[in-house]
Amino acid sequence: MHDELKHIVGEAGILPEAQIADYAFDGYVPKTVVLPASVQEVQDVLRFASKKTLSVIPAGTGTKLGIGNLPQKVDIVLALTRLNRVVEYEPADLTVTVEAGIRLAALQTELAEHRQFLPLDPPYSDRCTIGGIVSANASGPLRLRHGTARNQVLGLRVVHANGTVVKSGGKVVKNVAGYDLNKLYIGAFGTLGIVTEVTLKLSPIPGREAILTAGFENVQDAVKAGLNVVGSQTLPMFVNFLSNFETGGTTDGKRPTLIVGFGGDPKTVSWQLERCEKTMEQNGAIGVTIIEGEPRRHLHVAVREFAASAENVIAKLNLKRTDIAEFAARVVAEGSDRGVQVMALLGSGVLYLAVPVTPDTDFQVFAQHLTELRQSAMQTRGNLIVENAPPELKQQMDVWGPLGDAAGLMKQVKVRFDPSGLLNPGRFVSSC
Amino acid sequence: MRQKEQLIAELSARLGTKNVLTDATALSVYECDAAPSFKAMPDVVVFADTAQQVSDIVKLANKYDAPFIARGGGTGLSGGILSVQGGIIIALNRMDRILEIDLENERAVVEPGVVNLLLTQAVQNRGYHYAPDPSSQKACTIGGNIAENSGGPHTLKYGVTSDHVLGLEVVLPDGEIIELGGTVEETPGYDLRGVMIGSEGTFGIVTKAIVRLTRNPQAYQTALAIFETMDDASNAVSTIIGEGIIPAALEMMDSLVIRALEEAFAFGFPLDAEAILIVELDGIEAGMQNQTDQILEVFKQHNARQVDYAKDETERQQLWKARKSAFGSFGRLAPNYITQDGVVPRTTLPKVLRRISEISEKYQIPIANVFHAGDGNIHPIVLFNERDADQCERVEHVNMEILTVCAEVGGTITGEHGIGVEKMDYMPLIFSPADLQVMATVKHIFNPTGLCNPGKIFPTAESYEKLGLQPSEFLYS
Numbered sequence: 001m002h003d004e005l006k007h008i009v010g011e012a013g014i015l016p017e018a019q020i021a022d023y024a025f026d027g028y029v030p031k032t033v034v035l036p037a038s039v040q041e042v043q044d045v046l047r048f049a050s051k052k053t054l055s056v057i058p059a060g061t062g063t064k065l066g067i068g069n070l071p072q073k074v075d076i077v078l079a080l081t082r083l084n085r086v087v088e089y090e091p092a093d094l095t096v097t098v099e100a101g102i103r104l105a106a107l108q109t110e111l112a113e114h115r116q117f118l119p120l121d122p123p124y125s126d127r128c129t130i131g132g133i134v135s136a137n138a139s140g141p142l143r144l145r146h147g148t149a150r151n152q153v154l155g156l157r158v159v160h161a162n163g164t165v166v167k168s169g170g171k172v173v174k175n176v177a178g179y180d181l182n183k184l185y186i187g188a189f190g191t192l193g194i195v196t197e198v199t200l201k202l203s204p205i206p207g208r209e210a211i212l213t214a215g216f217e218n219v220q221d222a223v224k225a226g227l228n229v230v231g232s233q234t235l236p237m238f239v240n241f242l243s244n245f246e247t248g249g250t251t252d253g254k255r256p257t258l259i260v261g262f263g264g265d266p267k268t269v270s271w272q273l274e275r276c277e278k279t280m281e282q283n284g285a286i287g288v289t290i291i292e293g294e295p296r297r298h299l300h301v302a303v304r305e306f307a308a309s310a311e312n313v314i315a316k317l318n319l320k321r322t323d324i325a326e327f328a329a330r331v332v333a334e335g336s337d338r339g340v341q342v343m344a345l346l347g348s349g350v351l352y353l354a355v356p357v358t359p360d361t362d363f364q365v366f367a368q369h370l371t372e373l374r375q376s377a378m379q380t381r382g383n384l385i386v387e388n389a390p391p392e393l394k395q396q397m398d399v400w401g402p403l404g405d406a407a408g409l410m411k412q413v414k415v416r417f418d419p420s421g422l423l424n425p426g427r428f429v430s431s432c
Numbered sequence: 433m434r435q436k437e438q439l440i441a442e443l444s445a446r447l448g449t450k451n452v453l454t455d456a457t458a459l460s461v462y463e464c465d466a467a468p469s470f471k472a473m474p475d476v477v478v479f480a481d482t483a484q485q486v487s488d489i490v491k492l493a494n495k496y497d498a499p500f501i502a503r504g505g506g507t508g509l510s511g512g513i514l515s516v517q518g519g520i521i522i523a524l525n526r527m528d529r530i531l532e533i534d535l536e537n538e539r540a541v542v543e544p545g546v547v548n549l550l551l552t553q554a555v556q557n558r559g560y561h562y563a564p565d566p567s568s569q570k571a572c573t574i575g576g577n578i579a580e581n582s583g584g585p586h587t588l589k590y591g592v593t594s595d596h597v598l599g600l601e602v603v604l605p606d607g608e609i610i611e612l613g614g615t616v617e618e619t620p621g622y623d624l625r626g627v628m629i630g631s632e633g634t635f636g637i638v639t640k641a642i643v644r645l646t647r648n649p650q651a652y653q654t655a656l657a658i659f660e661t662m663d664d665a666s667n668a669v670s671t672i673i674g675e676g677i678i679p680a681a682l683e684m685m686d687s688l689v690i691r692a693l694e695e696a697f698a699f700g701f702p703l704d705a706e707a708i709l710i711v712e713l714d715g716i717e718a719g720m721q722n723q724t725d726q727i728l729e730v731f732k733q734h735n736a737r738q739v740d741y742a743k744d745e746t747e748r749q750q751l752w753k754a755r756k757s758a759f760g761s762f763g764r765l766a767p768n769y770i771t772q773d774g775v776v777p778r779t780t781l782p783k784v785l786r787r788i789s790e791i792s793e794k795y796q797i798p799i800a801n802v803f804h805a806g807d808g809n810i811h812p813i814v815l816f817n818e819r820d821a822d823q824c825e826r827v828e829h830v831n832m833e834i835l836t837v838c839a840e841v842g843g844t845i846t847g848e849h850g851i852g853v854e855k856m857d858y859m860p861l862i863f864s865p866a867d868l869q870v871m872a873t874v875k876h877i878f879n880p881t882g883l884c885n886p887g888k889i890f891p892t893a894e895s896y897e898k899l900g901l902q903p904s905e906f907l908y909s
Contacts, residue, residue, distance in 0.1 A: 092674030093777045115676060137618070150626060151595050166867045172775040174592065174807045174847035176581045176630050177855075177862055178889060179871045183594070183626025192622075204676025231536070233650045235715060267719030318616040320537045349537075349616055381615040400620040405610040410621045412877045429621045 002032055008044045009034050023077045025065035026391045030077040037082045039165060039196050045078055047163040055425050058190035060101055060129030064136045066388045068189060068427030069399050080131050083196060086110060097171060097199040100131025116202045119146035123308035131195045137187030140304045141238030144347040149186050156182055157197035161418040171199045191428045192417040206263030210292045211299050212276050214285035215255040219332050222256035223325040225283035226346040229260055234272040237261040240303050241344040243332050247302040259303055306343045307387060312354040314388040315370060321349045323380050357390060367396030374401055400429045433519055436475055439496040443478055446488055453477040462521050469770060470511035470853055474521040481526050483601060483609055483639035491607035493520055493883060501885045502637040504545060504573030509771050510852030512632045516887035524575055530554055538645045544575025544638050560645040563590040567756045575638050581630030583848035585681040588806040594629040601640035602628060605884035615642055632850050633885040635878035649714035653724050654742040654751055657731045658705040662686060665707035666781040668734040669805040673778050677723055680714040682806030689758050689802040696761035699754040710755055758802045766815035774838030775847035778808040784837055788812050791833045795826040809847035835861060852888055857895035865904040
């Protein structure tokens, strides 16, 4: 296998043995990691894998390999890090087309020269790639104002398991020609095809950015104050609730805390900060601080990277925002003495838990707790997804949870797109 | 389709005869949408009141091999609800209930027949609205908006229908009722909600939608700028976007449209203007003046003759009324018209508009322009008389050349109206046979019998011939 792959991607296209461990996940070490340098090479690798029925796990820098159920088979990891160019960037169009392996941070640097940015801030923003963000539909605090990849991707180029290259969408900001298949690939974790090129909408960098932080006596007060801001006439970039999470000196890690981000015209930001400060005071905030400049950037990074912790189990609850207070209070009460950290993206209805794993952790009990929490979430039409966990926990539970009555259609999509089940087998939602 | 009489008898037994139309005069109302150049007569029209009834109708359609098509307000512009192979039109206008309004979560649950503007009116006193605002919003329905993934002037800042729909209840083409997406922002698995939206009624029938409501902005600033040339106006548009200003809306109208509007409604626009831009900023009042000043500066740079601001909400509403009335005034310009809907990169607008005016000149077919300039979504209105065969032939060429220009500059052939029957011939301009094959695969998963809204979207062998291309080896639908 090794020689044949080397024939396709060349010496430079095979990751040296010593570095393969960087792409190990769930206790599996891939047999080989290939680094194709062109779409043609991606096609050839997939055709080769098809012929030999080898599994292919698509990746960028590997930051999201921990997400998913236990793999059925790990043969080839196909990492797109050498496909990392900006293909087309016309700043005045506020759109950009990039190869999927470009790092978000590298792209942001280039865009910043034109006072533009891609408003996506998922965990691992310093090294994750655009292809990975799209394939995982990864998002961060900014989704409150800007949405996720589903709202920002205009077009994709994708290589299917049989080696065919197809495109979906286009390069302009509005497009309803044909079916919106972008949506199918976004968040599919590479199970339907490998994304090699992405066209995205961009945004202007705000003239001023500021974060307001406020501490509270209890979870309910903090969440209530945060939801008041979300529902007010201010337009925050994000409204995050934190409990038991150290942000590097700028907030009191022990207290329930709100972190509210604003951006825009300097006067607009000033007005919003004032309004927000009043709302905080009216809701019993203990200390309100406004943070700008470099400390603001650090705080945004700390919040953004909440879920980027390989040593913790990360669970993500998607809820109605009005259900967050109850769930947050419950997990804080049950988990604080066990070191459970909590973050909520209040406007988006997302509640993250980071639960430390110790040598004494009983994974059966742990899985039971998470399953109960999932059932409670489902009773209020929410769900719970385990985003990071050791294999011992994954053996006990499905990280994605039930799919509802669309499961049959989803399975058919997978079977028709990847009939031999080569792409990321076993990892995505059941049988997909 | 087999045993039409028996099918009609069964439909009548299920729904009551008053909910089943078979009389030719009654049916003729349903032979087209708002693009009347395309016509096809259904065999029967039925009115459904519940998802269960829709499911029953669909099951009967399957039993008799009858094509079936859902219809809302009939305001579509691409012939998407045409019964090109006859069959059943399922009218959803009676499913027009707003089932739930939950302002704390900024959600509403609605039936597909709810008229777009009525949803906004139901919540506006409490400070909210439904963001997608197609020009037909007084008559078009949420179900139709979902089928077409509709936009509108405020798409520029707020996004299209897909950005505002979280969950759907759908009757699949075999009659099964399922839910896609949900109440919360993310659900595990493939985003079939996203795929259903914009599928032009070929993947099933939406019977319920969970949509986002958007808080009304604190303040608006709406201005109208008059330009001496189309070039100046379109250069102003790309400068505004290029400077990183994203207005809530940025709309353009040319002299033909201004004249038609004046004749029909006398809004008071200057008849000697070559182009008008309507720009709207919205958001927080503090600091808005800075952006207004910036835009004013851009307008001056590009030789705007006059810039007027709406002084109050009445004047603002008047401006938008004028913009949204444009389509109602084209009858003054010619007996018939076709509205094109291409999208081009915003920096290419000046060039593309010049090309369109050359095409108009070349074929001696007048073309009016009224469109979402900020998005690069052009609406050339091709004016003609369908009784003049020679004109009709020239119009064919005009359409093809306009869409070819859009494709050539890296754009697309439709930004919000959909492909329907109108633009299926042009799909090969932007999609390869392999791209189309993937779409056909997905269609087959949802709609394996093809009975759900047949004869739309996919090009045929004749389409390839018309474009002078080798016919594709694939059979799409």
